[in-house]
Amino acid sequence: MDLPPLIQSFVLHFGEMGSRWGINRTVGQIYALLFVSPQPLNADEITDKLGVSRSNVSMGLKELIAWRLVRLQHRPGDRRDYFSAPDDxxxxxxxxxxxxxxxxxxxxxxxxxxxxxxxxxxxxxxxxxxxxxxxxxxxxxxxxxxxxxxxxxxxxxxxxxxxGAKVQKLLEARDRLRLLPSRGKPGARIEEELP
Missing domain, CATH: 1.10.287 (Helix Hairpins)
Structure with missing residues (x-):
């Protein structure tokens, strides 16, 4: 791999995790690389950076596009396709x-x-x-x-x-309130007033 140590560590980890999530290791690595890349990359750049075959990169990109995790982009005057991960x-x-x-x-x-x-x-x-x-x-x-x-x-x-757990406390408090009689309505329950 032709990557700085921090990025290489992230990419390798995503490759390992990808195989546990049921996707190809190379697909996980491609996604990780695109996720941390500041600009879109073309397939040749991905191949060079990851040190994998061009055919693996092509198949991996197709899979990521099918999952809607990668965007395909074009640049004026450049016939190559460029790929990026969503920013958000x-x-x-x-x-x-x-x-x-x-x-x-x-x-x-x-x-x-x-x-x-x-x-x-x-x-x-x-x-x-x-x-x-x-x-x-x-x-x-x-x-x-x-x-x-x-x-x-x-x-x-x-x-x-x-x-987190605050939601559980809120629901428990709501359940306790439901058991209390409602003011102004003898015998009525507060649950009628709660969502």
Missing amino acids: VWTIFKTLAEERQRREVEPTLSMLRDALLETPSSPEEQYAQARMRQMYELMELMTEWFAEVRKLSPATLERLMTL
Whole structure:
């Protein structure tokens, strides 16, 4: 690799992590290089910097474009394609989550829906179907939550994530308030007034 030590360490780590995330090591390295590059790079520059074959770089770039993690750009008077990663890390996070949902969650939900429509023919299948229903309900709840999160602005999403355990305390306080009688309405519960 023809990279400064700090960048090389980052690129190598992303290559290792990429193989654990189910992508090719070179794809992880290409993405890491583009992520830290101050300007877009063409395939030849990526090949030289990473010391990998041009065909691996071409295939890796195609995969990253399919994941919507790399932008293709052109420069006036230059026939080569240039590539860059999105600047905003929240955009990258949302894109990754959307693509994983489309590629992994939606097919699993579809399979579970089909399985839940089947009529079990044995106690073993009844048990299995009940477990599948639990999985389906959890995944559906997560899908709905993610749809709401995607609507948030990056600033709001960052604030939400930094709340951490404070959200749990807020929900616990809300649950305690629901059990208290409401003032002015004998016998009524505060839960009618809470979201």
